[in-house]
Amino acid sequence: MSDEPGLLAVECENGHLSHPGHPICGECGAPRAGAVDLAGETAMVVTWTTSHATPPGVREPNTLAIVEFEVGDQQVRVLGGTTTPDVAMGDTVRPVYVPELRDPEAGIKVPESQAWDGYRFEPVE
Amino acid sequence: MAPGAAVGMDVALIGASMTRFGQREEWILDLLAEAGRACLADAGVDGADVEHCFVANMASGEFEGQTGIMNALAQDLGLVPAYAQRVDQTSASGGGGMYAAWQSVASGASDMTLLVGGEKMTHRTTAESTDVIASITHPAEYKHGVTLPSFAGLTARAYLERFDAPRESLARVAVKNHANGASNPKAQFQKEVDLETVLDSPMVADPLRLYDFCPVTDGSAALLFCPADVAREYADEFVVIEGIAGATDTHVVHEREDPTVMGAVRDSGTAAFEMAGRDPDDVDVAELHDMFTILEFLQMEALGFADHGRAWEQVQAGRTERDGELPINTSGGLKSKGHPLGATGVAQAVEIYEQLLGEAGERQVDAETGLACNVGGFGNCVTTALLEVAG
Numbered sequence: 171m172s173d174e175p176g177l178l179a180v181e182c183e184n185g186h187l188s189h190p191g192h193p194i195c196g197e198c199g200a201p202r203a204g205a206v207d208l209a210g211e212t213a214m215v216v217t218w219t220t221s222h223a224t225p226p227g228v229r230e231p232n233t234l235a236i237v238e239f240e241v242g243d244q245q246v247r248v249l250g251g252t253t254t255p256d257v258a259m260g261d262t263v264r265p266v267y268v269p270e271l272r273d274p275e276a277g278i279k280v281p282e283s284q285a286w287d288g289y290r291f292e293p294v295e
Numbered sequence: 296m297a298p299g300a301a302v303g304m305d306v307a308l309i310g311a312s313m314t315r316f317g318q319r320e321e322w323i324l325d326l327l328a329e330a331g332r333a334c335l336a337d338a339g340v341d342g343a344d345v346e347h348c349f350v351a352n353m354a355s356g357e358f359e360g361q362t363g364i365m366n367a368l369a370q371d372l373g374l375v376p377a378y379a380q381r382v383d384q385t386s387a388s389g390g391g392g393m394y395a396a397w398q399s400v401a402s403g404a405s406d407m408t409l410l411v412g413g414e415k416m417t418h419r420t421t422a423e424s425t426d427v428i429a430s431i432t433h434p435a436e437y438k439h440g441v442t443l444p445s446f447a448g449l450t451a452r453a454y455l456e457r458f459d460a461p462r463e464s465l466a467r468v469a470v471k472n473h474a475n476g477a478s479n480p481k482a483q484f485q486k487e488v489d490l491e492t493v494l495d496s497p498m499v500a501d502p503l504r505l506y507d508f509c510p511v512t513d514g515s516a517a518l519l520f521c522p523a524d525v526a527r528e529y530a531d532e533f534v535v536i537e538g539i540a541g542a543t544d545t546h547v548v549h550e551r552e553d554p555t556v557m558g559a560v561r562d563s564g565t566a567a568f569e570m571a572g573r574d575p576d577d578v579d580v581a582e583l584h585d586m587f588t589i590l591e592f593l594q595m596e597a598l599g600f601a602d603h604g605r606a607w608e609q610v611q612a613g614r615t616e617r618d619g620e621l622p623i624n625t626s627g628g629l630k631s632k633g634h635p636l637g638a639t640g641v642a643q644a645v646e647i648y649e650q651l652l653g654e655a656g657e658r659q660v661d662a663e664t665g666l667a668c669n670v671g672g673f674g675n676c677v678t679t680a681l682l683e684v685a686g
Contacts, residue, residue: 188550190435196550217456217554219448220501221440225426228440236449236549249549251439259456271438278357278426284434 176207213237215261227276253292265289307526308534310338310519311648316633317483319513323415326515334517342373347405351392351412352637389640390669390678412641413515446673447587448500458604466493468588476627478657483633507588512633516642538571538681559677560597567679575599579662582643584670585628640669
């Protein structure tokens, strides 16, 4: 059994997907009804940046990407760090679980107020 | 009723002020009082005649540990028992304050409303300030260490690639706004920069470099609002708010259908133009929220000053320079004038006010209609206002 939480796209009653989830679907207003785990899928890099001025508790440099998963006939976009600064638009990537993405104690937020684990993206050949 | 449809009475601006922007020794309460006093003096209005007071500020509690600043200001300026309220709309707090102050007068609830926006930031390190501002993001974004500058890097890359725009066109925004700021005695940076300096500056959020970003700033700005018929008692010539509206876009930036479209700018702009009965061709001067150079392109396009993907061509051609067809950010913009978060939306309107009344000194352009667009988050919440001269 894995302790990984999954990279969840929330699905509304009408099948619209979003990440992160919201109480109400942004597309149609229906309540959330389930979730699809994207952790085992691959995605395409839509755009990326490498941030050299990072806040307390964040790795430096911090390469971030917006990636797009294809789920059936829908596209779901996710923001996350990448495992390497060597990425390009159009690259195929896969999610890699990271238990702590930044130091929860170092920033302005109350550590207990949110999750700090998640997925970074690793280019695949 | 359509959003932005005109209601109530015509709202006038009869006073304006801004403090020197930059690194200031004063703390938030003194900065607000400095701009507020100067604004009342500019209008010749006694504090006792103020009925409503709005204070635009994003994070005095987080930056300085000082809260309750609207009550402090009301007493410091001799406004008691005026109604006082703080407006927080992140980087668009000033624009949110404009909208609140307009509503307070247009509704008939107040005959004299003071708006003061301000922020005190420079006592914090850049990393700390960046974190305070990044705390506006969704937890799913924040945990990755996303910052507002990194959203700009992500968006700039997508824009340059998709529209085949040269990197240099973004640098031209910085060069233009620094040239304007060099003529603004209250700007944080009163010096010109050249293209090479911008393009060779340190990388901050690839492909954007240091000179693509506004600085961290202390400062305050203020405006005085009243019904147009009251304004005539104080001034022969004044400014009226012909159109004003606000809108939101998704909180989560990557959920937007097209990362190169600022939906809340488009929606607030459309409503403000509709309320004023004007269109983009009527605008003679504009202050846009150039927190990052790429945002000036995206706002020009969302407001209808340029087609989608084409704003960079206008900047390259010099159309938005001070002597161009549509001067943008004659104040120096956030880039050069500085960006004390809560003050910015107010200071943008102060620049338009001075341009319309012929009080802009070296920066003066020929303008009858001006526009100010104030952006919160990375386009999360936006207000757009159209101002004209009346008398």
